[in-house]
Amino acid sequence: MTHYRHKLVCNCSLIRASVLLFSLLSSLLLLHCLTDRVSTITPLPASLSRARAELSSEYNAQRTKRLEPTHSETGRVENGLAFSNSPAKDFVSPRKVSPRFAGKLSPLGEGSKKLPQALIIGVKKGGTRALLEFLRVHPDIRAVGSEPHFFDRNYNNGLEWYRELMPKTLEGQITMEKTPSYFVTREAPARISAMSRDTKLIVVVRDPVTRAISDYTQTLSKKPDIPSFESLTFKNRTTGLIDTSWSAVQIGIYAKHLDNWLQHFPMEQLLFVSGERLISDPAGELGRVQDFLGLKRIITDKHFYFNQTKGFPCLKKAEGSSKPHCLGKTKGRTHPNIDPEVVQRLRDFYRPFNLKFYQMTGQNFGWEL
Numbered sequence: 001m002t003h004y005r006h007k008l009v010c011n012c013s014l015i016r017a018s019v020l021l022f023s024l025l026s027s028l029l030l031l032h033c034l035t036d037r038v039s040t041i042t043p044l045p046a047s048l049s050r051a052r053a054e055l056s057s058e059y060n061a062q063r064t065k066r067l068e069p070t071h072s073e074t075g076r077v078e079n080g081l082a083f084s085n086s087p088a089k090d091f092v093s094p095r096k097v098s099p100r101f102a103g104k105l106s107p108l109g110e111g112s113k114k115l116p117q118a119l120i121i122g123v124k125k126g127g128t129r130a131l132l133e134f135l136r137v138h139p140d141i142r143a144v145g146s147e148p149h150f151f152d153r154n155y156n157n158g159l160e161w162y163r164e165l166m167p168k169t170l171e172g173q174i175t176m177e178k179t180p181s182y183f184v185t186r187e188a189p190a191r192i193s194a195m196s197r198d199t200k201l202i203v204v205v206r207d208p209v210t211r212a213i214s215d216y217t218q219t220l221s222k223k224p225d226i227p228s229f230e231s232l233t234f235k236n237r238t239t240g241l242i243d244t245s246w247s248a249v250q251i252g253i254y255a256k257h258l259d260n261w262l263q264h265f266p267m268e269q270l271l272f273v274s275g276e277r278l279i280s281d282p283a284g285e286l287g288r289v290q291d292f293l294g295l296k297r298i299i300t301d302k303h304f305y306f307n308q309t310k311g312f313p314c315l316k317k318a319e320g321s322s323k324p325h326c327l328g329k330t331k332g333r334t335h336p337n338i339d340p341e342v343v344q345r346l347r348d349f350y351r352p353f354n355l356k357f358y359q360m361t362g363q364n365f366g367w368e369l
């Protein structure tokens, strides 16, 4: 009996020792794995990366807010382009990140800066800021907040300079930027094609007459002493000859500008977004854009509400935020009243170009002709 009890005690100690040894080994193994995870960050499979990206979306938005330069009236960069999207100093362990602090740029700073695969190339005052802000809600899109003006003003800085401006992206995410002046820049198509022949190009177009008035309203807000819209429209008011060298008029000759792009890109690589429908049916236009970019239709009706005070659709939640977000007060300015005769003269001027543009794009934009 004593012998049996002794044997039982021995067995129990042996089992206890084995359990202890096993748990010690498991802890060591776990520690090793964790160390390995931090020192060598291997890219995650696309689906996992995306899931993580979605989880960390707010974190990124908060960072982006801190890092992005402020925009001028025109949405142009005021404090230079050299801002960074590199990981914040206030490192947050991914396991500690609550969904509230999620971001497409993971707190580990994963991903890499890539040249854009898609660009919003125009048109000025078409609604380009609204489109970009709406698109940024998509977890598979990462965009530069400012306008880089690389293919017009900053081309001599080189592609590496341009790439440095881009936010980091994970596998499967699309890098984007918007610079509305590209559409009217003669050299832009060849330069973009030299970067990549596969670049997807998005153009937000708006009735050229309203666009011209919007353009003028913007200039007037900065230089209140400029001549009237009516006098700037004409080379000679008595003969009624339109001044096509005035940029406010020139930009709206869409067919002419498009012709230049078609020398370098096939039509399938261009998408035309209606600036008017972007206001009346933002989800509808965003659906087309997501399809064009080969993305899942994530941005839908549920993301928008119509803000009566602003008079425009706004986001229920901006990228990574839980708060409603409308564009700033430089978007949706009140236009001055323009002499109806001048407006009519401009409509007559644009009619043939608009018809040509409808024909080229195979889309009827419904502008008053």
Ligand SMILES: Nc1ncnc2c1ncn2[C@@H]1O[C@H](COP(=O)(O)OS(=O)(=O)O)[C@@H](OP(=O)(O)O)[C@H]1O
Pocket (backbone or CB within 6 Å): 073, 074, 075, 123, 124, 125, 126, 127, 128, 129, 130, 180, 214, 215, 217, 275, 278, 279, 312, 313, 314, 326, 327, 330, 331, 332, 333
């Ligand atoms: N959701 C929403 N909120 C506010 N504004 C909106 C929106 N959607 C389109 N728009 C129209 O966008 C026009 C400005 O166009 P852009 O952003 O392309 O201007 S810019 O070229 O970047 O300066 C701006 O032109 P104006 O109304 O003349 O100010 C707006 O009509």
